Amino acid sequence: MSALQAFEEKKRFVHLKELLRSANHIQKIKKGTFLFQEGMVANELYLILSGKIQTGKICQDGKEMCFRICSAGEIIGELTLFTSEPKYLLTAKVIEDGEVAVIKKDYLEEQLLLNPTLTFEYMQWLSNYARRTQTKFHDLILRGKKGALYSTLIRMCNSYGVRLKNGSILIDLPLKNQDLANFCGTTRESVNRMLNSLKQKGVISIAKGKITIHDLDYLKKEVQCENCPVEICRIE
Amino acid sequence: MSALQAFEEKKRFVHLKELLRSANHIQKIKKGTFLFQEGMVANELYLILSGKIQTGKICQDGKEMCFRICSAGEIIGELTLFTSEPKYLLTAKVIEDGEVAVIKKDYLEEQLLLNPTLTFEYMQWLSNYARRTQTKFHDLILRGKKGALYSTLIRMCNSYGVRLKNGSILIDLPLKNQDLANFCGTTRESVNRMLNSLKQKGVISIAKGKITIHDLDYLKKEVQCENCPVEICRIE
DNA sequence: ACGGAGATGTGACGGATCTCACACTTTACA
DNA sequence: TGTAAAGTGTGAGATCCGTCACATCTCCGT
Numbered sequence: 328m329s330a331l332q333a334f335e336e337k338k339r340f341v342h343l344k345e346l347l348r349s350a351n352h353i354q355k356i357k358k359g360t361f362l363f364q365e366g367m368v369a370n371e372l373y374l375i376l377s378g379k380i381q382t383g384k385i386c387q388d389g390k391e392m393c394f395r396i397c398s399a400g401e402i403i404g405e406l407t408l409f410t411s412e413p414k415y416l417l418t419a420k421v422i423e424d425g426e427v428a429v430i431k432k433d434y435l436e437e438q439l440l441l442n443p444t445l446t447f448e449y450m451q452w453l454s455n456y457a458r459r460t461q462t463k464f465h466d467l468i469l470r471g472k473k474g475a476l477y478s479t480l481i482r483m484c485n486s487y488g489v490r491l492k493n494g495s496i497l498i499d500l501p502l503k504n505q506d507l508a509n510f511c512g513t514t515r516e517s518v519n520r521m522l523n524s525l526k527q528k529g530v531i532s533i534a535k536g537k538i539t540i541h542d543l544d545y546l547k548k549e550v551q552c553e554n555c556p557v558e559i560c561r562i563e
Numbered sequence: 564m565s566a567l568q569a570f571e572e573k574k575r576f577v578h579l580k581e582l583l584r585s586a587n588h589i590q591k592i593k594k595g596t597f598l599f600q601e602g603m604v605a606n607e608l609y610l611i612l613s614g615k616i617q618t619g620k621i622c623q624d625g626k627e628m629c630f631r632i633c634s635a636g637e638i639i640g641e642l643t644l645f646t647s648e649p650k651y652l653l654t655a656k657v658i659e660d661g662e663v664a665v666i667k668k669d670y671l672e673e674q675l676l677l678n679p680t681l682t683f684e685y686m687q688w689l690s691n692y693a694r695r696t697q698t699k700f701h702d703l704i705l706r707g708k709k710g711a712l713y714s715t716l717i718r719m720c721n722s723y724g725v726r727l728k729n730g731s732i733l734i735d736l737p738l739k740n741q742d743l744a745n746f747c748g749t750t751r752e753s754v755n756r757m758l759n760s761l762k763q764k765g766v767i768s769i770a771k772g773k774i775t776i777h778d779l780d781y782l783k784k785e786v787q788c789e790n791c792p793v794e795i796c797r798i799e
Numbered sequence: 800a801c802g803g804a805g806a807t808g809t810g811a812c813g814g815a816t817c818t819c820a821c822a823c824t825t826t827a828c829a
Numbered sequence: 830t831g832t833a834a835a836g837t838g839t840g841a842g843a844t845c846c847g848t849c850a851c852a853t854c855t856c857c858g859t
Contacts, residue, residue: 386787387787388787390705392700392701392704392705406690406694407690408686409683409686409687410687410690410691410694411792412794416694416698416791440682440683441679443676443677446675446676446682447645447676450644450645450675450686450689451646453686453689453690453693454645454646456693457689457692457696458646458652460696460700461630461652461653462652463700464628464630464696465620465628467704468703468704468748469620469626469628469748472845503806503807504807512704514848516807516808516809516847516848516849517847519808519809520808520809523809536806536855551623556648708815708816709815740836740837749816749817751836751837752816752818752819752837752839753815753817755837755838755839756816756839759837759838772825772826
């Protein structure tokens with residue numbers, strides 16, 4: 328599945344990404360730094376060329392909620408376009424070195440209004456984004472923490488899964504227990520216990536910090552997955 | 564606050580709403596019926612002229628998650644525009660008789676691409692929608708069920724609050740415990756207990772099925788509210 | 800190869816929340 | 830205005846989940 332899907336995904340929003348790529352300048356990003364932080368005035372968007380970025384919300388009490396993990400080809404800094412109060416709602420942390428194409432918000436808005444093809448693609452992108460967030464919403468709230476974790480794992484498969492020869496799916500992304508906890512709104516310890524219980528059942532295994540899913544159907548059944556389209560059921 | 568805000572809100576997206584209002588036809592909606600249901604092919608959008616509509620997700624096991632309660636001036640059926648798989652993700656239940664203006668998705672998409680003013684307004688609307696969903700997200704997940712309820716109440720104030728002479732805020736919407744539970748992803752009983760505890764503390768009172776907030780600051784403090792803009796911190 | 804930092808694994812306990820059961824109150828409307 | 834239906838209030842017990850504490854493991858740099 329994954330290869331074809333990735334290919335299809337790459338072909339989407341080509342004009343939009345072309346515009347972004349042709350942008351004012353390229354910026355190197357370094358692991359551990361922030362591309363932007365919550366509350367900052369937002370006047371730029373980014374297209375990831377390489378590396379990985381995690382967006383999320385960091386609370387005063389140290390809690391952290393993770394929204395997306397994005398890699399090459401993804402657009403970041405969205406949602407600020409055309410808004411009256413252009414401040415980033417989230418923080419974007421670099422988790423793998425790389426480069427982003429930087430584009431000024433004003434310029435992009437201008438281009439979008441001039442070019443219907445771009446308009447179309449951007450709206451498509453934004454609608455998809457909103458639909459993704461909305462489905463995540465009930466996944467995370469409706470079936471307790473276990474449901475939250477399972478559905479996060481399913482999304483990870485759709486976004487970063489690599490099908491192995493034996494049919495299992497490797498989530499090709501180094502994920503710590505704490506990271507998953509931040510995605511699910513739970514704690515490291517709870518994630519650890521749940522993952523171990525999945526290991527014992529033979530549903531998953533973990534090697535070198537990466538999770539392999541052996542029995543995706545088990546997870547799907549547990550969360551009463553409705554097999555919504557893959558462009559919606561993903562993590563980024 | 565509320566009066567002015569409502570006024571400001573009314574002035575937003577005027578061209579977009581004008582287009583919707585000039586639509587193909589007007590449809591009467593009757594309490595208890597569904598405007599559309601999850602999974603249906605989506606080829607229409609609606610502008611509410613009067614009455615109230617609740618959108619949400621209904622699960623097989625009877626659980627229900629409520630997303631928005633919308634009244635006159637709100638747009639419903641969104642998020643299907645420009646998507647490749649145009650199916651409604653949510654169900655829209657009429658909770659108060661009224662009328663909606665119906666507009667064909669195809670026609671609206673066409674108009675949007677022709678008219679930059681419309682494009683601009685729609686994007687603005689969609690961005691706001693996405694931002695609203697995103698902030699709700701962590702409000703509901705990060706601070707337990709109590710946090711979920713409190714933040715729902717705060718949003719209700721911003722959307723349906725009427726400031727009374729004594730400074731309290733009446734949420735001018737008949738809300739059952741079960742409704743609030745569906746917004747928060749919790750149970751009727753839990754909501755009931757939490758509301759009663761708030762009553763005892765004098766933070767709220769309830770009369771004729773409507774909640775009045777006496778001490779909004781108490782709620783805000785409890786959820787570490789960051790006073791995000793009102794167009795984002797709302798229920799619809 | 801070693802030491803230490805960071806990550807994982809796990810028990811014990813407590814509080815939050817759900818579930819079930821049922822009494823009571825309010826509302827709708829015949 | 831009486832009566833059923835719908836909604837609310839509340840206890841008890843079970844379960845989920847977070848917190849704390851600490852042991853163990855893994856990986857990385859020197």
